[in-house]
Amino acid sequence: MKSHARVVVIGGGVIGCSILYYLAKNGWTDVVLIERMDLTAGTTWHAAGNVSLADGNRAVNQFNVLAYKLYREMENETGEHLGWTRTGSILIAKTNDLLERYASRTESARAVGIDYHMIGPDEIKKLHPLMELDGILGAAYVPDEGVLDPSMTTHAFARASRAKGAEIYRHTKVTGLTEQLNGEWKVGTDKGDIITEYVVIAAGFWSPVVARMAGAHIPIVPTERQYLVTDEVPELRQLDRKVPMLRDFAVPFYVRQERNGLLIGVHEPHTPYCFLDGIPDDFGQELFPVDLERGAHSLESAMARVPALGRVGIKTEICGPTSRTPDLQGLIGPIPGLRNVHISAGFANGISQAAALGHVAAEWLIEGSPSVDVSMLYASRFGCYANKRFIRAMLSEAHVFGTVDLSGERLAGRPARASALYDRLKAKGAHFSAQLGWETPMWFSRGNARSNGVEEARAEALDVRKSVGILDLTALAKYEVSGPAASTFLDRLCARRLPAVGSIVSTPMLNERGQVMCFTTIARVEPNRFYLTAAPQAELHHYSWMNEQLPRDGSVQLENVTGRYGALLLSGPRAREVLAKVSEAKLSNDDFPWLTVADIDIAFGRARALRFNMVGELGWELHHPLEYQIGIYEALAAAGEEFQIVDFGFKAYDTLRLEAGWPIWGADFNTSQTATSAGLSRFVDPSKEGFIGRRAILDTARPVPYRLVHISFDLDGSPPEIGDLLFDGNDVVGFVHSSTYGPSVGSGIAFASVKDDLVRGGKTINCLVRGNRLPVSILERTPHDPESLRVSS
Numbered sequence: 142m143k144s145h146a147r148v149v150v151i152g153g154g155v156i157g158c159s160i161l162y163y164l165a166k167n168g169w170t171d172v173v174l175i176e177r178m179d180l181t182a183g184t185t186w187h188a189a190g191n192v193s194l195a196d197g198n199r200a201v202n203q204f205n206v207l208a209y210k211l212y213r214e215m216e217n218e219t220g221e222h223l224g225w226t227r228t229g230s231i232l233i234a235k236t237n238d239l240l241e242r243y244a245s246r247t248e249s250a251r252a253v254g255i256d257y258h259m260i261g262p263d264e265i266k267k268l269h270p271l272m273e274l275d276g277i278l279g280a281a282y283v284p285d286e287g288v289l290d291p292s293m294t295t296h297a298f299a300r301a302s303r304a305k306g307a308e309i310y311r312h313t314k315v316t317g318l319t320e321q322l323n324g325e326w327k328v329g330t331d332k333g334d335i336i337t338e339y340v341v342i343a344a345g346f347w348s349p350v351v352a353r354m355a356g357a358h359i360p361i362v363p364t365e366r367q368y369l370v371t372d373e374v375p376e377l378r379q380l381d382r383k384v385p386m387l388r389d390f391a392v393p394f395y396v397r398q399e400r401n402g403l404l405i406g407v408h409e410p411h412t413p414y415c416f417l418d419g420i421p422d423d424f425g426q427e428l429f430p431v432d433l434e435r436g437a438h439s440l441e442s443a444m445a446r447v448p449a450l451g452r453v454g455i456k457t458e459i460c461g462p463t464s465r466t467p468d469l470q471g472l473i474g475p476i477p478g479l480r481n482v483h484i485s486a487g488f489a490n491g492i493s494q495a496a497a498l499g500h501v502a503a504e505w506l507i508e509g510s511p512s513v514d515v516s517m518l519y520a521s522r523f524g525c526y527a528n529k530r531f532i533r534a535m536l537s538e539a540h541v542f543g544t545v546d547l548s549g550e551r552l553a554g555r556p557a558r559a560s561a562l563y564d565r566l567k568a569k570g571a572h573f574s575a576q577l578g579w580e581t582p583m584w585f586s587r588g589n590a591r592s593n594g595v596e597e598a599r600a601e602a603l604d605v606r607k608s609v610g611i612l613d614l615t616a617l618a619k620y621e622v623s624g625p626a627a628s629t630f631l632d633r634l635c636a637r638r639l640p641a642v643g644s645i646v647s648t649p650m651l652n653e654r655g656q657v658m659c660f661t662t663i664a665r666v667e668p669n670r671f672y673l674t675a676a677p678q679a680e681l682h683h684y685s686w687m688n689e690q691l692p693r694d695g696s697v698q699l700e701n702v703t704g705r706y707g708a709l710l711l712s713g714p715r716a717r718e719v720l721a722k723v724s725e726a727k728l729s730n731d732d733f734p735w736l737t738v739a740d741i742d743i744a745f746g747r748a749r750a751l752r753f754n755m756v757g758e759l760g761w762e763l764h765h766p767l768e769y770q771i772g773i774y775e776a777l778a779a780a781g782e783e784f785q786i787v788d789f790g791f792k793a794y795d796t797l798r799l800e801a802g803w804p805i806w807g808a809d810f811n812t813s814q815t816a817t818s819a820g821l822s823r824f825v826d827p828s829k830e831g832f833i834g835r836r837a838i839l840d841t842a843r844p845v846p847y848r849l850v851h852i853s854f855d856l857d858g859s860p861p862e863i864g865d866l867l868f869d870g871n872d873v874v875g876f877v878h879s880s881t882y883g884p885s886v887g888s889g890i891a892f893a894s895v896k897d898d899l900v901r902g903g904k905t906i907n908c909l910v911r912g913n914r915l916p917v918s919i920l921e922r923t924p925h926d927p928e929s930l931r932v933s934s
Contacts (some may be wrong), residue, residue: 142335144335148172149173149174149328149337150175151174151343151344152345153175153178153182153311155291155491155492155495156491157344157485158174158180158298160502161309161377162298162302163499165302166301169506170306170509172307173310173335174307174308174332176310177313179312180296181296183462184462186426189288190224190288190294192288193286194206194286195257195281198517198864200514202253202255204513206254206853208498219297219304222297224289224294225288225294228282228383229591230386231280231390232280232282232390235276235389243279243280244912245911247281252876255283258923260280262279263280272867273445273751275812286384287359315329315354316354317329318354318355318482324481326339326340326481326482329850339481340481341506342483342484343486343502347420348361352482355476358525359520360467360487360523360532361472362464362529367432368404368406368407369455370405370459371404371450373400374401376449376788384398384784386398394406396443402453405440407436407440407443407444410435411435416496429460429461467527467536467554468551470489471486471488471518472484472487472519473501473520474505474515476520477520477681480689485492509652510652510812512813521682521685524680524681525579526554527557530631551575556573557703558577558578558579559579559580560580560613565774569788570585571584571585577680579615579616579677583792584597595792598795599796602793602885604789605713605789605797606714606758606797606885607713608713609713609718609785609786611711611778612710612789612791614709615707616877617708618676619705619708620661620701620702621671622673622699622700623698624696624697626669626694626697628667630691632832633690633831634687635663636649636650640663642666642667642668643737645662647663647753648824649819649821650833651838659682660676660806662751672738674764681701706767707765708764710754712762712934714759719781723744726742732932735753736752737752746765747769755805757926757932758931792881798924799881800890802927804821804849808879814847815837816820816838820850820892846908848895851892852893852919853888853890854888854889854908854915860910861889861908862877862880866904866909867906867907868909868914869906875893875896878891880892883924891917903915905918
């Protein structure tokens with residue numbers, strides 16, 4: 142066994158072997174994989190192997206298509222056979238709501254190359270003659286979905302990896318992960334130690350155990366899954382083709398052909414956990430006793446839909462361990478808090494997505510970031526609050542794909558993180574949403590008990606524009622960077638010049654390819670002491686990336702102080718008058734101009750006041766130790782009574798920042814985009830030398846397929862949703878990010894990514910909104926305060 146390797150992959154399932162293959166394929170051949178048992182042991186060996194393409198999320202669709210293409214490429218390049226069978230899938234709908242939900246995915250699926258269309262009962266019966274049609278209104282049909290052989294696929298990756306120089310050590314148990322003083326990792330095993338630059342944990346339900354060796358927590362729990370395989374079904378022998386996979390997410394169950402029998406995926410009404418007292422150290426390829434009673438409703442529904450199931454015997458019963466995350470999506474990328482340790486685990490569709498997961502994991506290590514959008518899979522999207530109790534609460538609400546709309550507001554696992562004002566704001570009618578665990582006020586009731594907050598948010602936004610409002614911004618990500626080399630460190634990371642002491646700038650941080658790794662607002666409080674803020678959902682992602690860039694000599698200290706400080710945004714034309722009543726600080730525009738920072742007294746507390754906001758009005762972000770939050774808030778609220786001060790929430794905040802032209806990380810752009818394509822060129826100074834990504838910024842010959850633009854539209858109903866497509870004639874030319882109605886500008890407003898050759902002011906294109914074409918215009922300038930006169934007054 143090697144004593145040194147550039148990368149150690151832990152876990153010999155299909156994902157681990159895929160990562161090893163794509164590392165070796167892309168030139169990193171000094172890589173090894175460690176597996177405690179045989180390859181495929183754990184979950185892969187008993188996986189059903191279903192391959193899915195179509196999803197309700199645009200980015201997931203793209204990721205699934207990438208995996209599909211990579212599998213085909215691998216077969217062609219290596220000559221390996223993966224046991225691929227194209228069967229197609231039918232997603233049946235028994236309610237109009239579900240039928241409309243499936244139909245709404247059509248254009249989005251086709252835009253990324255998925256053959257997806259709606260079919261009626263007659264065509265369903267023609268495709269799947271064994272089905273009963275009672276209650277079926279229609280279905281979505283995806284002809285290119287099918288089945289891979291999990292074992293064949295895993296071993297194909299393994300053989301191809303070895304052929305390129307990678308090494309695999311089976312029956313080798315990892316016993317420890319220890320970071321060395323030089324930043325390398327010592328991977329302890331029962332066969333000896335390996336020193337490595339990078340570690341990738343791809344150990345399935347064992348992954349939390351491995352991560353704990355390095356002192357990290359990852360939100361994965363082991364659960365059981367069951368399926369049955371029948372004896373031969375005579376009707377299938379009479380067909381000249383395989384029947385499509387049948388999926389009914391309303392029950393849920395799936396049924397697909399397995400040779401001349403049928404395989405039934407049996408789902409339970411509650412999550413069947415396993416290994417509650419820990420995974421036995423000697424657990425390998427064992428199975429659990431099948432418990433069909435707990436999945437009786439799923440099984441009975443499947444038999445009613447496909448009566449042939451009840452006329453044949455059961456040949457094989459499978460109940461084995463798998464893993465789940467709180468939102469049923471897997472985890473990929475750097476583990477927050479650990480340098481050069483990545484995770485790729487927790488995937489419900491691991492066989493289906495393994496090729497793309499290996500490709501992305503390898504690209505992340507080699508290039509510094511993936512080129513495709515995998516933000517929905519970031520390991521940094523959960524914090525330490527996502528413990529076993531939290532995961533189980535989330536899975537009690539939804540533990541199977543398709544049973545609920547996971548894009549909506551989740552109620553389970555709450556509250557996890559909250560500011561000191563949570564109870565006060567709740568008593569004042571606040572409706573909350575969770576952002577990285579933080580309870581963030583979205584809107585405040587105004588008497589309509591059945592409201593969804595749309596009208597309230599518009600009213601709050603107008604009140605802020607007219608007078609003054611206050612928002613609990615405590616969920617904002619906050620960091621402190623200090624030390625003798627702090628200025629040098631940040632100067633290398635930031636794509637524009639650092640602010641002078643007492644000043645503020647907003648800037649992206651890029652990788653060498655020019656992709657936006659972070660977007661932060663930086664306040665310089667001392668020559669080598671900086672205070673950084675970012676979007677709430679960016680907290681762990683940004684911390685993880687900046688932490689990986691730190692010099693190893695201790696000359697820079699980076700602290701995530703998000704949970705230490707509260708933050709309030711006081712904004713509106715009367716904000717200065719309100720703040721002046723509770724602070725003796727000099728607040729005039731001459732004394733405290735736009736984009737400056739100072740520590741000031743407020744009531745009986747102390748706050749760092751940033752003359753900065755994204756809502757396009759006079760105002761301050763007031764950052765303070767949480768112990769002062771209630772006192773500061775109450776003082777401001779009382780001082781603002783004569784000006785009719787309002788509490789406003791993040792719905793109104795989004796409305797205001799969209800009107801003012803502020804995109805935010807995680808909603809309008811992420812690491813898959815460059816500063817140019819993310820519309821951040823105004824925050825980049827190409828003349829500044831020495832920052833990461835400058836060479837990519839100066840490469841004007843580099844194509845920019847899409848650019849983030851501001852669009853407006855007339856609005857009669859609800860605004861477009863995230864992912865809604867933009868058309869120029871019949872051609873898909875973009876998609877929507879954040880969107881709302883802007884009450885102070887009198888039109889709908891959104892950010893969208895649009896093909897570069899269409900980015901010119903005044904161009905009219907169309908947005909597909911719930912089946913209807915809505916004309917939209919690309920704006921040349923922000924509709925609210927384009928000269929920044931109000932915000933800097």
